[in-house]
Amino acid sequence: MKLILSSSPHILTPENTKRVMYLTLLSLLPPVAAAAYFFGLYPLLLVVVSAAASVLTEYIFLLCRRKNPLACLDGSALITGVLLALTLPPSFPWWAAVIGSVFAIAIGKQIFGGLGYNIFNPALLGRAFLMAAFPVQSTTWTKPITVAPDAFTGATPLAMAKFSGKLTPHLSLFLGNTAGSLGETSSLLIIIGGLFLIILRYVDWRLPLSYLGTVAVFGGIFWLINPARFPQDPIFHLTSGGLMLGAFYMITDMVTSPVTKLGRVIFGIIAGIFVVLIRLFGGLPEGVMYSILLANAVRPWIDRLTMPRVFGVSKKKEASS
Amino acid sequence: MSGKFKGGIHPPYRKLTSEKPIESLEPPDEIVVPLSQHTGAPAKPTVEKGAEVKVGTRIGEAQGYISAHVHSPVSGVVKSILEKPHPTQTGLVPSVVIEVKGTESEDFKEDPNWEDASPESIRERVLAAGIVGMGGAAFPTHVKLNPPKEYPVDTVIINGGECEPYLTPDDRLMREHPEDIVRGAHLIRQAVGAKRVIIGIEDNKPEAVKAMRDAAKAYGFEVSSLHSKYPQGSEKQLIKALLGREVPSGGLPFHVGVLVQNVGTAKAIYEAVRFGRPLTERVLTLSGFGAKGPGNYMVKIGTPFSHIIEKTGGASEDTVKIISGGPLMGIAVWTTEVPVIKCTSGILLLTSRETSDRQEGPCIRCGTCVEVCPMGLSPYLIARESESGFFDRARAHHVLDCIECGSCAYACPARRHLVQHIRYGKSEVWKLIKKEKEEAVA
Numbered sequence: 001m002k003l004i005l006s007s008s009p010h011i012l013t014p015e016n017t018k019r020v021m022y023l024t025l026l027s028l029l030p031p032v033a034a035a036a037y038f039f040g041l042y043p044l045l046l047v048v049v050s051a052a053a054s055v056l057t058e059y060i061f062l063l064c065r066r067k068n069p070l071a072c073l074d075g076s077a078l079i080t081g082v083l084l085a086l087t088l089p090p091s092f093p094w095w096a097a098v099i100g101s102v103f104a105i106a107i108g109k110q111i112f113g114g115l116g117y118n119i120f121n122p123a124l125l126g127r128a129f130l131m132a133a134f135p136v137q138s139t140t141w142t143k144p145i146t147v148a149p150d151a152f153t154g155a156t157p158l159a160m161a162k163f164s165g166k167l168t169p170h171l172s173l174f175l176g177n178t179a180g181s182l183g184e185t186s187s188l189l190i191i192i193g194g195l196f197l198i199i200l201r202y203v204d205w206r207l208p209l210s211y212l213g214t215v216a217v218f219g220g221i222f223w224l225i226n227p228a229r230f231p232q233d234p235i236f237h238l239t240s241g242g243l244m245l246g247a248f249y250m251i252t253d254m255v256t257s258p259v260t261k262l263g264r265v266i267f268g269i270i271a272g273i274f275v276v277l278i279r280l281f282g283g284l285p286e287g288v289m290y291s292i293l294l295a296n297a298v299r300p301w302i303d304r305l306t307m308p309r310v311f312g313v314s315k316k317k318e319a320s321s
Numbered sequence: 322m323s324g325k326f327k328g329g330i331h332p333p334y335r336k337l338t339s340e341k342p343i344e345s346l347e348p349p350d351e352i353v354v355p356l357s358q359h360t361g362a363p364a365k366p367t368v369e370k371g372a373e374v375k376v377g378t379r380i381g382e383a384q385g386y387i388s389a390h391v392h393s394p395v396s397g398v399v400k401s402i403l404e405k406p407h408p409t410q411t412g413l414v415p416s417v418v419i420e421v422k423g424t425e426s427e428d429f430k431e432d433p434n435w436e437d438a439s440p441e442s443i444r445e446r447v448l449a450a451g452i453v454g455m456g457g458a459a460f461p462t463h464v465k466l467n468p469p470k471e472y473p474v475d476t477v478i479i480n481g482g483e484c485e486p487y488l489t490p491d492d493r494l495m496r497e498h499p500e501d502i503v504r505g506a507h508l509i510r511q512a513v514g515a516k517r518v519i520i521g522i523e524d525n526k527p528e529a530v531k532a533m534r535d536a537a538k539a540y541g542f543e544v545s546s547l548h549s550k551y552p553q554g555s556e557k558q559l560i561k562a563l564l565g566r567e568v569p570s571g572g573l574p575f576h577v578g579v580l581v582q583n584v585g586t587a588k589a590i591y592e593a594v595r596f597g598r599p600l601t602e603r604v605l606t607l608s609g610f611g612a613k614g615p616g617n618y619m620v621k622i623g624t625p626f627s628h629i630i631e632k633t634g635g636a637s638e639d640t641v642k643i644i645s646g647g648p649l650m651g652i653a654v655w656t657t658e659v660p661v662i663k664c665t666s667g668i669l670l671l672t673s674r675e676t677s678d679r680q681e682g683p684c685i686r687c688g689t690c691v692e693v694c695p696m697g698l699s700p701y702l703i704a705r706e707s708e709s710g711f712f713d714r715a716r717a718h719h720v721l722d723c724i725e726c727g728s729c730a731y732a733c734p735a736r737r738h739l740v741q742h743i744r745y746g747k748s749e750v751w752k753l754i755k756k757e758k759e760e761a762v763a
Binding site: 002003004006007008009010011012013016020071074076114115117204254255256257260307308310311312313 | 327332333486557561567568569570571572641642643644648649650651652653654655656669671675676677678679682683684685686687688691692694695696697698699701718719722725727730731732733734735736738740741744
């Protein structure tokens with residue numbers, strides 16, 4: 001009889017990284033379906049192309065780094081590719097999406113040491129790169145085909161509110177019948193996917209709640225003080241732009257968010273404040289991407305600040321020593 | 322009243338043997354009694370090859386204060402004193418090999434006034450009987466019964482937590498011998514002069530709770546039914562749950578006025594004080610999907626695992642791992658020739674359906690380990706620091722407070738070998754501390 005001699009513990013939870021990644025991917029089906037419903041079939045091509053480019057980049061890097069190249073199938077690169085695509089305008093050139101995906105995986109993830117070591121959310125870093133490299137294509141929006149079948153260009157609800165003070169009806173925002181990035185328009189379908197992840201406990205509800213709550217409250221304060229200058233009411237804030245996608249799929253990225261419950265609340269609040277500041281006072285109509293990247297940058301500090309109290313050690317004594 | 326401790330996990334309990342009464346197993350023709358079955362210095366052999374021994378003959382002498390005597394569990398002849406495989410220590414350990422002839426016993430005198438034994442005489446008899454913690458730690462009990470004078474013990478806790486999956490020896494002992502355990506608890510209280518005795522049992526053992534409640538009435542002890550959560554049976558967590566007191570970092574239970582003893586140890590103390598009987602046999606659980614005759618068995622110390630497995634019907638073909646102890650803290654053995662020792666609470670024959678050899682993946686910072694750590698540590702962090710050689714940082718992050726319960730590694734979706742890395746970090750930090758001490762002296 002051949003006996004295994006590994007160290008304790010000898011039993012393990014059935015949970016594993018691959019399962020986490022693929023079930024997260026599954027939960028992205030509703031937003032992807034929404035992209036096809038509102039913007040046609042080309043968006044699906046964007047999703048597939050970004051996902052494939054991400055996995056291929058991961059494969060090449062793992063090979064060069066002499067790691068197991070098949071780890072590119074762990075699902076994490078796929079998620080990055082799909083999420084990046086969901087943040088792109090519906091008519092974005094597919095070859096530029098490939099460049100964005102390569103950047104996201106290469107510079108956003110592998111340079112840092114691969115899965116688990118990156119500081120910034122790779123998909124958002126890829127999106128930020130595309131914003132700088134292709135500013136026109138990154139901000140050219142089309143109306144949903146459900147509104148205008150011939151793919152007219154149109155401003156996003158956030159831009160309309162910011163630059164012309166015109167508000168889009170709440171129901172359209174909630175359902176997703178507006179101009180915007182592929183996967184960000186339908187709050188409803190994103191919430192469905194997000195709740196699935198919360199039930200599976202892959203997402204700590206504290207992250208979306210503190211993020212969304214901060215945006216609603218902080219944005220709401222400005223709206224109450226001066227509704228003429230700040231027409232964006234709390235519900236508008238919550239349902240427009242990339243906030244829902246950010247709240248359930250970006251800020252919740254395990255690798256780039258804090259490990260403690262308290263840390264996650266602080267993280268969400270910091271990011272939420274940035275969203276409102278950028279939306280109301282910044283040069284851009286939307287601030288979700290930068291808010292999360294900025295919060296990612298302070299994440300190590302939040303982790304250090306919120307380390308749990310060690311059993312048998314009083315907080316005071318620890319601080320004085 | 323029953324409180325809770327922070328963190329912990331809910332593994333599948335798989336208590337396959339709860340309903341199997343304790344059964345005695347005949348000893349084999351030859352037994353192997355290690356001279357080191359306890360924390361501290363190994364005992365020195367007091368017999369030579371060819372010596373005749375009886376049940377209870379002292380064959381090993383404790384060396385120093387933190388050590389324990391070793392006795393022959395059978396009558397027979399000493400065949401040799403050899404280095405032999407050990408269930409919990411690496412390498413070979415000096416052991417007394419005895420050819421078994423029978424069960425003729427030394428003369429033990431019953432003390433009719435056992436109930437009123439003085440603290441000193443209780444400690445003496447416990448020392449003479451070679452009793453060590455039977456829950457798994459194997460710390461010499463006479464030392465534990467003698468806390469420093471400046472830390473008076475007000476509460477004795479009898480640990481019936483038994484939170485490790487599969488294991489049921491304590492559950493059975495509490496159901497079948499509750500009076501003996503309660504009598505032992507009385508003697509422990511007597512030895513340390515405590516006022517209060519609480520018997521803590523996880524609520525997944527309702528029969529044991531009931532039996533102990535009935536038996537505890539004789540002395541007016543409290544029995545507390547605790548939330549079933551691993552590691553409820555860990556000393557520090559048990560004290561926290563029952564009394565709300567926290568043993569300080571680096572401290573021991575007596576620092577908060579508490580003494581914890583396992584139920585099996587309590588019974589052994591009773592038998593030693595009343596009957597003068599040394600610790601030479603114990604109850605253990607044979608379990609796991611690979612065990613053909615799972616059950617709770619009373620076996621002689623020194624019985625090889627192979628004998629127990631054979632006598633109970635053997636091991637199934639698909640057994641891939643054999644554990645001494647429980648599945649979360651137990652040790653995988655490399656041969657079934659290792660013997661049962663005083664702290665062997667179980668032998669598990671695990672198949673690939675229950676255990677898996679895990680490929681380690683990168684940490685995805687999910688935070689699960691932080692959430693489940695009952696000591697409030699950040700396992701992902703101190704494991705990484707240990708792995709990368711940053712022992713100063715691991716030390717500052719309290720790596721030495723890790724109790725190695727395995728909750729983090731159990732729950733880790735990336736299959737990180739957290740406990741293994743942390744254990745390495747702990748040993749390196751101990752080396753650092755030793756070096757510092759030496760430099761301070763020089």
